[in-house]
Amino acid sequence: MEVRRTTVRDMRRSNRSVILTSIYREGPLSRQELTVRTSLSAASVSNLVAELIAEGVVEEAGSVESEGGRPRVLLRVAPTFRYVVGAEVGETRVRVELFDLAMNVLARADHPISSPTPEEVVKHVLEGLSAVVASSEVRSEQVLGLGVAVSGVVEDNAVVDAQTLGWDAVPLAAMLAEGTDIPVHVDNGANMLGQAEMWFGAGRGATDVVVALVGSGAGSALVAGGSSYRGARSSAGEWGHMTIVYGGRRCRCGALGCLETYVGAEGVLDRYRQAGGEVGGDEETAFVELLESDSELAATIVADTIGYLAAGFANLVNLVNPERIVLGGWAGLLLGEKHLDALRAEVGNHALRRPYAQVSIVLCELGRDAVALGAATLPVVRLLRDGGAVPPR
Amino acid sequence: MEVRRTTVRDMRRSNRSVILTSIYREGPLSRQELTVRTSLSAASVSNLVAELIAEGVVEEAGSVESEGGRPRVLLRVAPTFRYVVGAEVGETRVRVELFDLAMNVLARADHPISSPTPEEVVKHVLEGLSAVVASSEVRSEQVLGLGVAVSGVVEDNAVVDAQTLGWDAVPLAAMLAEGTDIPVHVDNGANMLGQAEMWFGAGRGATDVVVALVGSGAGSALVAGGSSYRGARSSAGEWGHMTIVYGGRRCRCGALGCLETYVGAEGVLDRYRQAGGEVGGDEETAFVELLESDSELAATIVADTIGYLAAGFANLVNLVNPERIVLGGWAGLLLGEKHLDALRAEVGNHALRRPYAQVSIVLCELGRDAVALGAATLPVVRLLRDGGAVPPR
DNA sequence: GCGACTTAGTTCACGACTTGGAAGAAGCCA
DNA sequence: TGGCTTCTTCCAAGTCGTGAACTAAGTCGC
Numbered sequence: 001m002e003v004r005r006t007t008v009r010d011m012r013r014s015n016r017s018v019i020l021t022s023i024y025r026e027g028p029l030s031r032q033e034l035t036v037r038t039s040l041s042a043a044s045v046s047n048l049v050a051e052l053i054a055e056g057v058v059e060e061a062g063s064v065e066s067e068g069g070r071p072r073v074l075l076r077v078a079p080t081f082r083y084v085v086g087a088e089v090g091e092t093r094v095r096v097e098l099f100d101l102a103m104n105v106l107a108r109a110d111h112p113i114s115s116p117t118p119e120e121v122v123k124h125v126l127e128g129l130s131a132v133v134a135s136s137e138v139r140s141e142q143v144l145g146l147g148v149a150v151s152g153v154v155e156d157n158a159v160v161d162a163q164t165l166g167w168d169a170v171p172l173a174a175m176l177a178e179g180t181d182i183p184v185h186v187d188n189g190a191n192m193l194g195q196a197e198m199w200f201g202a203g204r205g206a207t208d209v210v211v212a213l214v215g216s217g218a219g220s221a222l223v224a225g226g227s228s229y230r231g232a233r234s235s236a237g238e239w240g241h242m243t244i245v246y247g248g249r250r251c252r253c254g255a256l257g258c259l260e261t262y263v264g265a266e267g268v269l270d271r272y273r274q275a276g277g278e279v280g281g282d283e284e285t286a287f288v289e290l291l292e293s294d295s296e297l298a299a300t301i302v303a304d305t306i307g308y309l310a311a312g313f314a315n316l317v318n319l320v321n322p323e324r325i326v327l328g329g330w331a332g333l334l335l336g337e338k339h340l341d342a343l344r345a346e347v348g349n350h351a352l353r354r355p356y357a358q359v360s361i362v363l364c365e366l367g368r369d370a371v372a373l374g375a376a377t378l379p380v381v382r383l384l385r386d387g388g389a390v391p392p393r
Numbered sequence: 394m395e396v397r398r399t400t401v402r403d404m405r406r407s408n409r410s411v412i413l414t415s416i417y418r419e420g421p422l423s424r425q426e427l428t429v430r431t432s433l434s435a436a437s438v439s440n441l442v443a444e445l446i447a448e449g450v451v452e453e454a455g456s457v458e459s460e461g462g463r464p465r466v467l468l469r470v471a472p473t474f475r476y477v478v479g480a481e482v483g484e485t486r487v488r489v490e491l492f493d494l495a496m497n498v499l500a501r502a503d504h505p506i507s508s509p510t511p512e513e514v515v516k517h518v519l520e521g522l523s524a525v526v527a528s529s530e531v532r533s534e535q536v537l538g539l540g541v542a543v544s545g546v547v548e549d550n551a552v553v554d555a556q557t558l559g560w561d562a563v564p565l566a567a568m569l570a571e572g573t574d575i576p577v578h579v580d581n582g583a584n585m586l587g588q589a590e591m592w593f594g595a596g597r598g599a600t601d602v603v604v605a606l607v608g609s610g611a612g613s614a615l616v617a618g619g620s621s622y623r624g625a626r627s628s629a630g631e632w633g634h635m636t637i638v639y640g641g642r643r644c645r646c647g648a649l650g651c652l653e654t655y656v657g658a659e660g661v662l663d664r665y666r667q668a669g670g671e672v673g674g675d676e677e678t679a680f681v682e683l684l685e686s687d688s689e690l691a692a693t694i695v696a697d698t699i700g701y702l703a704a705g706f707a708n709l710v711n712l713v714n715p716e717r718i719v720l721g722g723w724a725g726l727l728l729g730e731k732h733l734d735a736l737r738a739e740v741g742n743h744a745l746r747r748p749y750a751q752v753s754i755v756l757c758e759l760g761r762d763a764v765a766l767g768a769a770t771l772p773v774v775r776l777l778r779d780g781g782a783v784p785p786r
Numbered sequence: 787g788c789g790a791c792t793t794a795g796t797t798c799a800c801g802a803c804t805t806g807g808a809a810g811a812a813g814c815c816a
Numbered sequence: 817t818g819g820c821t822t823c824t825t826c827c828a829a830g831t832c833g834t835g836a837a838c839t840a841a842g843t844c845g846c
Binding site for chain 2: 005236255308355358
């Protein structure tokens, strides 16, 4: 029962949000175009825009020549109205980036970490935050928010059960909030990469998307009806641990036959080596070597991998009927660059005809560095949702 | 970009909807309780309720003795304000049922069909509609709408690709609308059964649910965040065609290793017979016989089935992180009645710990006759969403 | 059996909102 | 400079939810 009352103020906030979101997402627009798109009256648009301009959220940005009349004045969200910071907490480093509202990178701070204890991570995120703010002309009060992406299940702003980091029930947002008065948002890394792709990459314009990430393991971000779907308790999207070979290879999660053990780089290399193949170096080097090898065994392993991946995609196609599947992750991109067509064809062998005909399978466009970018959108989402109202400190 | 302006009238409609939905879903409530639940002011509740009563949507229903003050007057949606009709189109019969708004069955009409051509189905649904209305005291103008459940992919009120019926791009709603001026809604049968379970059965109170239906084949209805999820083009939920044994048994869909060929009654019996087991009679009799047999082979086959079903459930648990999985369908219920505990335990062997700990696995409560009931909720949903405004004819 | 008390529901003036239409402003062209 | 087109703003009217005061309808103590 998610029913919420509406008051007269909600109406204005909602309309401010509609206008602001339109301006932000659909580029510079004139008031005239806004009246058409939002179906608000010209009077209301003018009124609301004037308010947004007075507050500094929106600014005029040139004009468009008309056909014999007064030219339209274009409006955009003022890129320097506020700034946002995105942080990516990885297993080996913390990256913090400062953006303006147009999502241009203004500063970046990387810090390697050896033991990713919560305290260590909090320390480096806060240091990074100070560093990027200090190295730019931005004052701390101008920072709208800090978005942090962590690989793990994030529930209610507390990081819980981050397997790769060895974390359990860590209240990361609260810990960060002790060191800064900038509003903090914490979310899952895969979701944030998906968010970045949805806004600025391969997901633009679509509303029902699965962003499938294949690296050493495999995971995904689900987007349903235009917004991220996290399930009942924020752990939806564990695509890599879907049973695809009943009774098959043992996965690190303990189950048998998980997709991840067949398409994740670790599993692929393992299968290759068990079959007698030899590759050296770190995981990524080895994976590239495998992909570029012209041995028959390597070709078989790769073809098998495509087959398994296709079955995994087909399961998504059948179950969630997305309009687009975006393949990413470092291993996914390497696989996809060479074998996307084969993958597409193979998905057709496993999926039902109808949903298969409706889905397009594409590669991520932003690369793996987009996690911090995605995290930085969290405060922006909030700003747009609230119609430009800045959260109080 | 689902942004919509809000006008002053949307506000009232939205608040009417909030109040009406609360009254409908949370039983008789007093105005006082409504102010608490909706967080509207007492003045607004009084005002809106007076309007709803004047229109006849809501009525007073006794009062509750107080503890030293004026007694609260209970409000309910007037069961006889309007009536709704639900129809279930099966492969062998058409069932039409008339309900009041409290979803009491007032009349029922069954009609066997031999060749379910669209024309035949339309004819029998319309005849059934006339029959149930005629056999009751209800006037046609009092019927709020007709909901029709068909097994197939239903897109934009046109039935497309109903494999079991041999239909392709049949504009069922339009065809029905030619024979009646009662508003027609068409939807998928599995979703309607899921809807019925969500409102009146095992799904009550939950918002993120998968209703998994196992009969001869297998399908599901997904409920995400309180409302049915249909994917980009209405075909989400094809759980039965998820690859679970890569390279396994051939499915009727053409792919290999679909879940359905391992847990659907047809597939189970097939596996039993291939292993040397013997059962006779029709599918359902044979399935019951298999389940009740105390032969070792039968026990193995059933245990295997539970294993496969558990893997299928685990895939749902991992991917969509539901709070509840509801098992239904005739074969699912037969399996579940005896082996639910084994199934629950086995899911734990395939699913990730965290989402597994958060999900409860239960049986359908309504039986397979609830499809028409679910279909009949479609007009009710619309009534509640519109705040009690009756759609014009 | 009467009055104080308690709780439920209603009325009303007020401020906030959107709207359509009219008036105003801004640039273009002759 | 004057007319024209295209945006933008102003204004009166109508709608809505709210808080405070008010009415209704009981219980309880004496």
